[in-house]
Amino acid sequence: MVLDGPANSGIVDIDLPGARVTAKAGTSLHELMERLVPLGLFVPVTPGTRMVTVGGAIGADIHGKNHHQAGSWCAHLESIRLLDGSGDVRVVSQTHEPEVFWATAGGMGLTGVVLDATIQMKPVTSSRLMWTPTGRPTSTK
Ligand SMILES: Cc1cc2nc3c(=O)[nH]c(=O)nc-3n(C[C@H](O)[C@H](O)[C@H](O)COP(=O)(O)OP(=O)(O)OC[C@H]3O[C@@H](n4cnc5c(N)ncnc54)[C@H](O)[C@@H]3O)c2cc1C
Structure with a gap:
């Protein structure tokens, strides 16, 4: 069977205070950034x-x-929703079924088809970067 990954795209949920996003597996990082950087998430x-x-x-x-x-x-994943080879949908994470998560x-x-995942995003104040005295970039307005 051939699956059209990008056909299964889109953001399912945004938890702004928690900086968490659930996105379908076919969502590109480009789509995530276009939608989420204006909301302060990278x-x-x-x-x-x-x-x-x-x-x-x-x-x-x-x-x-x-x-x-x-x-x-x-x-940086809170959880993955996985369609496994038995046809079961499992929610796996670093603490729940960690062996399946890390496999x-x-x-x-x-291990199966990733349906969607919840990602811990990075809060940012802008899409611009500023070099700090430590040499580490930080976002700036
Ligand atoms: C210009 C360029 C720069 C790159 N730079 C980097 C880099 O800096 N760091 C880095 O780590 N990689 C880099 N890569 C590699 C790229 O990040 C990986 O090859 C990535 O896996 C490609 O993702 P994709 O969505 O195109 O997946 P695909 O190429 O379609 O798939 C990659 C693998 O993931 C599996 N997969 C895809 N979707 C699912 C799903 N829904 N469920 C289960 N399995 C799935 C596929 O079976 C396959 O084994 C770069 C690639 C390019 C072309």
Whole structure:
């Protein structure tokens, strides 16, 4: 069977105070940033292209330029909704069925189809960056 990943795209829920977003697996990081940066939320990990889907980011557990500080994509997931090989939908997280969660993180789709995921985003005050005296970038108005 071939699945059209990007056809399953869109933001399902935004929890602004908690800086959490639930997005369908076919949603690209580009779509997340376009919609969420104006609301003050940025993706926690940014790879060399924003044309990556949430499902692909999980499948490869992608890294960004902040890898040494933030770790990879799946470290920032609150939960994944996964359609497994038995046809069951499981909600897995770092604390609930962690072995399935970590097998899915970087698992290249071998544990099933990611339907959607809840992502802990990074609060920002603007889309601009300012270099601080420590050399670490911070967002600025
Ligand atoms: C220009 C460029 C720059 C890049 N820079 C970086 C970088 O800086 N850091 C980095 O880590 N990577 C980088 N990559 C690699 C890219 O992030 C990964 O290849 C990523 O997995 C691609 O995501 P995709 O949405 O295109 O998924 P696909 O290529 O379609 O799939 C990738 C894997 O995820 C699985 N998958 C996709 N969707 C689902 C789903 N819904 N459920 C289950 N499994 C699924 C697929 O089966 C496949 O095994 C770069 C790629 C390019 C082209």
